[in-house]
Amino acid sequence: xxxxxxxxxxxxxxxxxxxxxxxxxxxxxxxxxxxxxxxxxxxxxxxxxxxxxxxxxxxxxxxxxxxxxxxxxxxxxxxxxxxxxxxxxxxxxxxxxxxxxxxxxxxxxxxxxxxxxxxxxxxxxxxxxxxxxxxxxxxxxxxxxxxxxxxxxxxxxxxxxxxxxxxxxxxxxxxxxxxxxxxxxxxxxxxxxxxxxxxxxxxxxxxxxxxxxxxxxxxxxxxxxxxxxxxxxxxxxxxxxxxxxxxxxxxxxxxxxxxxxxxxxxxxxxxxxxxxxxxxxxxxxxxxxxxxxxxxxxxxxxxxxxxxxxxxxxxxxxxxxxxxxxxxxxxxxxxxxxxxxxxxxxxxxxxxxxxxxxxxxxxxxxxxxxxxxxxxxxxxxxxxxxxxxxxxxxxxxxxxxxxxxxxxxxxxxxxxxxxxxxxxxxxxxxxxxxxxxxxxxxxxxxxxxxxxxxxxxxxxxxxxxxxxxxxxxxxxxxxxxxxxxxxxxxxxxxxxxxxxxxxxxxxxxxxxxxxxxxxxxxxxxxxxxxxxxxxxxxxxxxxxxxxxxxxxxxxxxxxxxxxxxxxxxxxxxxxxxxxxxxxxxxxxxxxxxxxxxxxxxx
Amino acid sequence: xxxxxxxxxxxxxxxxxxxxxxxxxxxxxxxxxxxxxxxxxxxxxxxxxxxxxxxxxxxxxxxxxxxxxxxxxxxxxxxxxxxxxxxxxxxxxxxxxxxxxxxxxxxxxxxxxxxxxxxxxxxxxxxxxxxxxxxxxxxxxxxxxxxxxxxxxxxxxxxxxxxxxxxxxxxxxxxxxxxxxxxxxxxxxxxxxxxxxxxxxxxxxxxxxxxxxxxxxxxxxxxxxxxxxxxxxxxxxxxxxxxxxxxxxxxxxxxxxxxxxxxxxxxxxxxxxxxxxxxxxxxxxxxxxxxxxxxxxxxxxxxxxxxxxxxxxxxxxxxxxxxxxxxxxxxxxxxxxxxxxxxxxxxxxxx
Numbered sequence: 001x002x003x004x005x006x007x008x009x010x011x012x013x014x015x016x017x018x019x020x021x022x023x024x025x026x027x028x029x030x031x032x033x034x035x036x037x038x039x040x041x042x043x044x045x046x047x048x049x050x051x052x053x054x055x056x057x058x059x060x061x062x063x064x065x066x067x068x069x070x071x072x073x074x075x076x077x078x079x080x081x082x083x084x085x086x087x088x089x090x091x092x093x094x095x096x097x098x099x100x101x102x103x104x105x106x107x108x109x110x111x112x113x114x115x116x117x118x119x120x121x122x123x124x125x126x127x128x129x130x131x132x133x134x135x136x137x138x139x140x141x142x143x144x145x146x147x148x149x150x151x152x153x154x155x156x157x158x159x160x161x162x163x164x165x166x167x168x169x170x171x172x173x174x175x176x177x178x179x180x181x182x183x184x185x186x187x188x189x190x191x192x193x194x195x196x197x198x199x200x201x202x203x204x205x206x207x208x209x210x211x212x213x214x215x216x217x218x219x220x221x222x223x224x225x226x227x228x229x230x231x232x233x234x235x236x237x238x239x240x241x242x243x244x245x246x247x248x249x250x251x252x253x254x255x256x257x258x259x260x261x262x263x264x265x266x267x268x269x270x271x272x273x274x275x276x277x278x279x280x281x282x283x284x285x286x287x288x289x290x291x292x293x294x295x296x297x298x299x300x301x302x303x304x305x306x307x308x309x310x311x312x313x314x315x316x317x318x319x320x321x322x323x324x325x326x327x328x329x330x331x332x333x334x335x336x337x338x339x340x341x342x343x344x345x346x347x348x349x350x351x352x353x354x355x356x357x358x359x360x361x362x363x364x365x366x367x368x369x370x371x372x373x374x375x376x377x378x379x380x381x382x383x384x385x386x387x388x389x390x391x392x393x394x395x396x397x398x399x400x401x402x403x404x405x406x407x408x409x410x411x412x413x414x415x416x417x418x419x420x421x422x423x424x425x426x427x428x429x430x431x432x433x434x435x436x437x438x439x440x441x442x443x444x445x446x447x448x449x450x451x452x453x454x455x456x457x458x459x460x461x462x463x464x465x466x467x468x469x470x471x472x473x474x475x476x477x478x479x480x481x482x483x484x485x486x487x488x489x490x491x492x493x494x495x496x497x498x499x500x501x502x503x504x505x506x507x508x509x510x511x512x513x514x515x516x517x518x519x520x521x522x523x524x525x526x527x528x529x530x531x532x533x534x535x536x537x538x539x540x541x542x543x544x545x546x547x548x549x550x551x552x553x554x555x556x557x558x559x560x561x562x563x564x565x566x567x568x569x570x571x572x573x574x575x576x577x578x579x580x581x582x583x584x585x586x587x588x589x590x591x592x593x594x595x596x597x598x599x600x601x602x
Numbered sequence: 603x604x605x606x607x608x609x610x611x612x613x614x615x616x617x618x619x620x621x622x623x624x625x626x627x628x629x630x631x632x633x634x635x636x637x638x639x640x641x642x643x644x645x646x647x648x649x650x651x652x653x654x655x656x657x658x659x660x661x662x663x664x665x666x667x668x669x670x671x672x673x674x675x676x677x678x679x680x681x682x683x684x685x686x687x688x689x690x691x692x693x694x695x696x697x698x699x700x701x702x703x704x705x706x707x708x709x710x711x712x713x714x715x716x717x718x719x720x721x722x723x724x725x726x727x728x729x730x731x732x733x734x735x736x737x738x739x740x741x742x743x744x745x746x747x748x749x750x751x752x753x754x755x756x757x758x759x760x761x762x763x764x765x766x767x768x769x770x771x772x773x774x775x776x777x778x779x780x781x782x783x784x785x786x787x788x789x790x791x792x793x794x795x796x797x798x799x800x801x802x803x804x805x806x807x808x809x810x811x812x813x814x815x816x817x818x819x820x821x822x823x824x825x826x827x828x829x830x831x832x833x834x835x836x837x838x839x840x841x842x843x844x845x846x847x848x849x850x851x852x853x854x855x856x857x858x859x860x861x862x863x864x865x866x867x868x869x870x871x872x873x874x875x876x877x878x879x880x881x882x883x884x885x886x887x888x889x890x891x892x893x894x895x896x897x898x899x900x901x902x903x904x905x906x907x908x909x910x911x912x913x914x915x916x917x918x919x920x921x922x923x924x925x926x927x928x929x930x931x932x933x934x935x936x937x938x939x940x941x942x943x944x945x946x947x948x949x950x951x952x953x
Contacts (some may be wrong), residue, residue: 074613445609500833501793502638502821507646511613512625531615548837559613571638571821 002520003552004545006493009425012580014539015557016488018081021068022402025584026050027369028065033441035088036482041095043088048099050584051085052122052168052400055160058086059470062247062278070486073535074511074561077450079484080473087478089160100129102172102589107131109414112192114181117145118197118396119387121168122403124382126408126587128171128581135192136173139180140230143169145200146388147396149226150248152255153466184355194410197369198403201350201388207243211301217308218301221248221345228255228465235259236341241311242266243298249345253290256343258465265337266292267311270326271318285467289457293337302336310338327463344444350389368392375419376406382413407587424583429578431580432490433567439492439577443564445510446483453477462600487562490578494553496544498574501551505566505575506530511559519545519552529556573596607632620656628653630680635670638825640792640818640833641740647795648709648738651802652679653659655850662906663699663706667692667721670747671740690721693728697919703929704920705758707806708735714755718773723773729782729811732918736805736812739775740792742820743831750823761828774900780815780893780911785918786812787892787911788846791836792819792909800848801909804875810918817905829885830855839905843884843895846909847876848865867912877909886911 006012014020018028020211027046034043046055051061061082061087069078077127109132113120116138118584124134142148168183169175181187182432187195204220212218217237221244228231236259242252250431253264266285270274271294275282293576296313313335319328350368357362362370371385378385381419386402388394409419432440454471461467473481506514512531526533538558545552567575608629616624633642639651652662658767659681668689673685683706687695696710716737717725728737743756752760756768779787788807790798805812811924817836819825825832830839851872865877865886873934877886885891892911899906919925930938 074611369893443610447609447611500638500821500825501837502640502819502833503643503646503793503795507642508608510609510611512615531613531617534615548834559615559828561609561611563609566609569637569642571636 001519001525001538001542001552003024003496004539004541006541009427009582010362011539012427012429012491013026013425013582015491015560016580016582017068017070018065018079018488019582021064022050023064024050024404025487025582026065027582028489029465029485030243030581031088032079032084032482032485033487035084035478036442040088040091040112041093041098044092044095045098047085047088049075049586051395051397052125052403053164054085054162055089056147056156057396058082058084060087060136060147060156061085061153061397070488070559070561071484074486074559075449078455079486080450080481083453083470083473084478084481088342090472091303093476097166099167100125100171102128103131105131106133109133109193110135110191111197111410112137112187112190114143114187114195114197115139115199116165116175116177116388117198117387117399118144118147119200119389119399119403119406120145120196120523121165122400123198123386123407123410124171124173124195125403126404126407128173130411130588132410132414134173136175137179137181138175138177141178143177145198146222149229150222150251152225152228152251152258154254154258154461154469155251155390157466157468160593180354182354184359184361188359192412193371194384194408196384196386196410197352197355197378197389198385198387198399199350199352199389201213201348201393203351204344205349207344207346208299209298209300211303213307215301215306215308218342218344221252221343222348222437224343225251225255228259233259236261238262239339240264240341240343241337241339242343242345244268244345245292246345247278247281248348249343250277250281250285252343252345253285254288255328255465256341257290258290260460260600261341264290265339266290267296267298267313267337268292269297269316271295273434287455288461296335296337297331299334301342303323308340308342310336311342312336329401343583346386348393350392352389370553374405374411374422376402377409377413377419384409404586408585408590411587411590415461421590423589425585426583428581428583429491429493432564432577434577437568439490439564439581441487441577442483443562443577445486445491445561445563446480448480448484450484451477451481458505489580490562490564490577492555492560492562493576493578494541494543494555495574495576496546496553499553500541500572500574501546501548502571504569504571508565508569509562510565511561513556513559515554516546516551517554519550525554529554531556531559534558613945619653621658623653623659624746625649627681628659628679630675630677633670633674633677635673636746636822638821639670640742640816640821641671642676642677643814644711644738644740644798644818645674645794647792647798647802649678650795651799652707652805654799655803655806657707657806661705661707663703663708664711665692665696665699665708666711667713667716667952669713669716670820673709674711674718674740684806689714690719690724692716692718692721693724693733693737696728696737697731697733699918700734701923702823703924703931704734704925704927705929709806710735710737712737712739714739714741714743714753714775716776718754721936725779726782729779729784729813732783732785732810734810734918734920736801736802736808736814739813739815740818741775741815741831742824743772743829744820745825746823747822750820757830760830760952761826763826765824765828774896775813775815776910777893777896779811780889780896781887783916784813784875784911785810785916786909786911787907788813788909789815789817789907791817791840791907793833793837797842797845797907800846800875803848804846804869804909807869807871807873808912809914810916817907836905839903840874840907841899841904841912842907842908843906844886845878845880849874850874866915869914875909875912877912880908887913889913
């Protein structure tokens with residue numbers, strides 16, 4: 001195999017699995033290290049730089065980082081990255097003096113942001129400190145978008161939302177509540193320098209089955225959650241069926257329990273391994289005695305005398321192939337499940353009835369806007385989309401990243417520069433060697449298992465709708481959980497010229513991820529590895545030929561626990577532990593050279 | 603010194619042997635040798651050999667004398683028996699342990715200082731007794747523990763780290779063992795586990811005295827340019843006379859090799875050592891020729907490695923001395939201490 005190219009940004013960034021998986025590339029190992037030092041303020045601010053809402057995301061993030069976490073490959077459970085983020089938020093002091101501030105003199109550019117959800121707020125967060133005037137139009141009387149309307153208060157308290165949204169609005173955003181944008185044409189006419197659409201995917205999918213229109217006891221999940229959030233709904237029948245098994249369904253079933261339902265069933269069409277909901281959200285629902293019923297396909301709503309009495313389902317049986325994919329299904333029987341209310345949580349879509357179709361903003365055949373995946377610009381120059389409004393429903397952390405990228409584009413657009421003139425990512429490396437056997441990080445492997453966040457007990461939590469169930473980690477739990485992090489950003493950097501092939505690193509490696517072998521093509525080299533290559537998605541590092549024998553050093557990145565023992569046992573310093581930092585550019589980092597007159601929209 | 607211990611991580615790619623144990627179960631304490639010491643590689647090779655032979659760690663007894671090499675038994679087989687003897691006296695302890703329990707796998711680890719100077723006499727008699735043990739010499743040509751003075755295995759013309767030249771001829775343990783009637787004589791290199799591990803396996807199963815002289819560079823005091831026992835020198839001056847593969851008893855016999863190149867030597871438990879002659883005219887069954895070959899290659903500046911001589915037919919220590927089949931620990935009190943009447947009878951035979 002050819003020697004691995006570790007120059008550039010990709011190789012070492014990928015090794016930090018959590019940061020690679022995070023859409024906003026949050027520097028997870030670094031903030032966990034700051035927490036371990038008790039530097040909660042610094043950990044919070046580091047988080048905020050990339051994900052803008054650490055307190056919110058520390059509770060409700062979809063956590064793409066955790067399935068990617070290396071710890072989950074070394075043992076069963078990943079590091080509780082998300083809950084440590086919350087720990088940083090919970091234990092921070094007053095950080096307001098360290099937040100970015102808008103300059104005293106504005107730069108004269110006006111940006112309209114449609115919807116006060118995470119995407120628009122992230123754009124405002126990045127542009128306000130650069131002197132932009134940001135006007136945020138919000139249909140509801142409170143900002144936050146789906147973070148407030150769709151996520152129940154028992155998972156995300158309003159106070160947390162208010163505080164973190166306040167950090168942005170208080171920089172001087174012009175937040176216009178209860179001001180829905182009714183016409184894009186009218187908005188364009190107001191002469192903004194750029195428009196960002198972050199209006200989300202507010203339309204819940206309906207289920208058009210017999211009986212659907214014969215009762216008012218069938219609710220569309222996200223609208224129903226919104227009504228609860230704004231206090232318009234405060235009760236529900238005793239027996240509730242939730243249709244769908246995504247994360248919205250989990251919020252619906254748990255909300256139903258708090259509104260007085262006694263028997264809540266989540267009805268799934270497929271077996272559990274095909275569920276869309278995150279495993280932890282399923283666990284939280286099941287802890288509250290919600291019954292999850294698999295293999296039931298909805299057939300009809302049963303309405304008698306104008307009253308919903310139940311729902312008919314086809315009970316299905318599935319055939320799976322050896323890779324676990326569904327290859328066939330058949331109906332085994334028809335069942336009637338009695339209920340008083342049904343909540344439909346089968347997905348949502350974006351909808352733009354307010355955007356006229358003759359403005360040069362193109363939509364595809366599904367009514368989704370045509371948006372550049374890098375610049376987030378629509379087909380009309382100066383009009384940008386982000387969050388769920390851009391590519392359909394994703395999650396908060398994606399919306400934040402869209403916001404960052406759109407802010408860069410808006411900044412470039414307003415200075416008349418091409419949107420492709422974006423700064424590249426970088427990686428910096430610096431040796432972590434502090435002394436003969438000292439490293440600048442906690443390199444010892446801690447075998448502790450994942451800590452579990454304590455919950456409010458099952459008796460008290462249903463008393464009110466807004467009792468937060470999760471209590472957050474105790475200080476003892478934080479101290480243990482931070483040590484589970486494997487410090488993947490402490491890279492093993494190999495200098496082939498220095499190696500004397502003494503085998504010391506190979507002998508000491510606790511996970512057998514190093515091998516010195518005669519170079520060969522990939523399959524043969526893989527056969528000679530000391531431990532089998534169980535995860536081909538993780539790269540192999542192959543060195544240049546070694547001086548003494550011409551063999552190569554091979555490292556399987558899959559299992560390395562970054563304990564630094566290879567570097568510790570290396571007599572020549574061929575292996576070194578080096579702290580990497582992935583440099584992610586934001587709008588503020590873009591060049592401020594030579595202002596060019598702003599291009600107008602269109 | 604290393605600041606942290608090797609963590610025991612049972613990762614998914616970790617192999618298990620016939621006993622259900624992992625390599626981690628055959629490791630010992632954390633090495634306190636210099637980073638890059640050849641001895642640590644020998645330790646790793648011993649761990650691998652015991653693991654792959656499915657030997658329960660508690661069936662092994664590890665013995666050593668004094669020196670860097672003699673510290674290493676602390677770093678492998680943490681769950682076995684062990685004895686750290688005084689300088690050069692490891693063979694006596696090994697003899698006693700072997701006599702008391704012939705079922706133990708006895709592995710002695712010594713160095714060139716321990717075996718070729720103060721312990722030369724003990725070493726010679728262990729060979730002569732054909733003691734049933736594996737005797738590994740971790741040979742680096744210097745006294746590392748006392749800061750790099752030449753040992754008895756240093757070559758003429760080799761230079762110490764500060765430039766001093768050695769003028770005395772070296773003692774070669776391989777040639778000595780051949781001359782003294784050794785029945786399993788091998789030489790290897792700590793930087794070549796592909797060669798070393800099969801040799802250790804065969805040596806452990808050999809009935810009699812198995813010597814492996816392992817060139818194991820001292821990374822701190824003898825790995826410089828003018829050294830003849832450095833990693834680089836050993837790699838460039840090493841030649842392999844015979845490649846030895848270890849074939850476990852349960853493996854099927856494959857005869858895909860050309861006639862004459864391959865010789866199988868069967869060990870007592872049915873496993874075999876498969877010798878592949880690299881040098882055509884070399885015969886690992888001919889003691890005199892082996893000695894001649896090693897000497898001539900040495901004159902040409904080559905270090906000959908491989909399984910250089912093997913003879914499974916010579917009687918070993920237990921046969922020659924009629925030791926008990928049952929370990930002393932398993933004998934009843936009555937047979938170990940048969941009483942004064944039995945003592946009387948014994949003494950009468952000498953009157």
